[in-house]
Amino acid sequence: MKLNSKYFDSIRVGSKRQAADDADRKHPACQWKGCGRPAPHRAPKGRGRDGEYFAFCIDHVRAYNAAYNYFDGMSDAEVTDFQKDAMTGHRPTWKVGANSWAHGTGQRMSRGAADTGFRAHDPHDLFAERARQAREEPADARRRQLKPLEKKSLDALHLPETASKDEIKSRFKELVKRHHPDANGGDTRSADTLREIIQAYNYLKKAGLV
Structure with missing residues (x-):
């Protein structure tokens, strides 16, 4: 295209400032008190509110993260137990050679499932019936498939x-x-x-x- 072309004057190049303004409008306002700047960064709300986040600008998300403490309000023993359970993904464990029923955790897991509404997803008690049959069957009846x-x-x-x-x-x-x-x-x-x-x-x- 020639520089003296009539089409050259109709070309408009967006400015960097305009692109930045458009990007800012896509983000909510910073939730830090008295800020209100665009907030493209998320920060967790804390223990017990998993999956919930604050929206902060870059300066305030740094300040929030610097002071953030997931274990705030927990005793030293509770923090130690949490860290120990975190090594196994907070799942129950038992010694090699014994199942959960041998250590009594199987019944606790069953009660926990009922307390959390698991039965609501098992309206016909299919899983409960299978568990009962497995407990009542003799060991030889539950033998693995033979080679x-x-x-x-x-x-x-x-x-x-x-x-x-x-x-x-x-x-x-x-x-x-x-x-x-x-x-x-x-x-x-x-x-x-x-x-x-x-x-x-x-x-x-x-x-x-x-």
Whole structure:
């Protein structure tokens, strides 16, 4: 475009001041008493008001943050407990090898869920019914899904996948007596069957099913 073009005079370039004014109008006024400048910065309102923020200008958000203390009003013991719980995300914990019910925290968690209105989201008590069934079921009934070799070992003992520890032990003793070579005149086939039974039982024992 030539400098003496008639279109050159119609071009208008916005000033930096105008752009700054437009940006200021997008922000609320600073909530610091007596300020009123545009407030593009947020500052948390404090403990117990999570998710709520003040709107401050740059100078007053710095002043607010410098004096901000989340633990204001808490004792030293409460601050220590909070910091300790923060390491686990404020979730209940227990020692390795024991679940929440063993330490009594499971019942407290259930009561806490009820106190916070959890039942309002479970109108048909589906979760409560499942929890009750899990507590009433014997440990063997809640056994994990079996692996292929575990199923094969149970088949070798002529037992179903739902067999309990006592049933496995009882069947093992029964089959050992039945297929022992001394009880079968030294039959080699009985010896092979007995070896298979013993291997199956040892595998189930190693897998924790006996």
